[in-house]
Amino acid sequence: MSGNGNAAATAEENSPKMRVIRVGTRKSQLARIQTDSVVATLKALYPGLQFEIIAMSTTGDKILDTALSKIGEKSLFTKELEHALEKNEVDLVVHSLKDLPTVLPPGFTIGAICKRENPHDAVVFHPKFVGKTLETLPEKSVVGTSSLRRAAQLQRKFRHLEFRSIRGNLNTRLRKLDEQQEFSAIILATAGLQRMGWHNRVGQGALGVEVRAKDQDILDLVGVLHDPETLLRCIAERAFLRHLEGGCSVPVAVHTAMKDGQLYLTGGVWSLDGSDSIQETMQATIHVPAQHEDGPEDDPQLVGITACNIPRGPQLAAQNLGISLANLLLSKGAKNILDVARQLNDAH
Secondary structure (H helix, E strand, O other), X not given: OHHHHXXXXXXXXXXXXXXXXXXXXXXXXXXHHHHHHHHHHHHHHOOXXXXXXXXXXXXXXXXXXXXXXXXXXXXOOOHHHHHHHHOOOOOEEEEEHHHOOOOOOOOEEEEEXXXXXXXXXXXXXXXXXXXXXXXXXXXXXXXXXXXXXXXXXXXXXXOOOEEEXXXXXXHHHHHHHHHOOOOOEEEEEHHHHHHOOOHHHOOOOOEEEEEEOOOHHHHHHHHOXXXXXXXXXXXXXXXXXXXXXXXXXXXXXXXXXXXXXXXXXXXXXXXXXXXXXXXXXXXXXXXXXXXXXOOOOOOXXXXXXXXXXXXXXXXHHHHHHHHHHHHHHHHOOHHHHHHHHHHHHHHO
């Protein structure tokens, strides 16, 4: 028996060990659902690899009594995860793309952008206001949102409502709505509600995978996750936001649509109270390439995104569209609106 045991032990020692890919994520239920979906896809593509999920809390998760726009930190939901990536404690990180700043820290890149889900916002009402709309809510009803952009856009249209900051993960915000009497309704991302399976209560919608920029092995691993159309749309959106220096401290919005070979990009800026705004739409002819087409030999990182398996031409066209729309808004006075919004936000 002892001989057989030794033989088994020797066989186990000599068998090849399965490589482990460590995946970083936030601890929230939604973050885990999103990360699990990416890992499930990677497991199907790479059955010879093992994936370990490492969850952690970020600054944005810990500071819940302050509006996002007041914290004064750009990487609210990414910094701790990026530290783990830098220290080689994880190999890749799954984010909601909206949480990733348009300028990433040196050494990092977005190695994959997955197919986007519904990018729209949803209004969720307090149980006593079920059947109402924002327009029919009583005067001075309070609507909760963590976004200056949402508040400014809605304040412009619904002058009879008040908008206040509400923080926390989806579970926490819905509990505050249902159990407290402060909010008549809250505004949430439809994609998050759908991913949680809460269809009855319905980066916005796109997931990004962040990796070390020089880790070609992991870049190749996650590159197959790129959805070409979502990729091009996100490049245009991020180029627009980067050129305007838009972030969570100013009300800036951008939306894309692809139809008949045309990429339509709509962007706008608002004053904090929504009284002043500029909004424009531009379009460009952009061919959406197939995933398998050969890309350039060099590293085609644009607005923090690396997509070596997608031709550079369409990526550059998308980036140029974003910059052109930003310049158009700037020429019409967007900088002044944004400067005033930043000053007022800092002062309060």
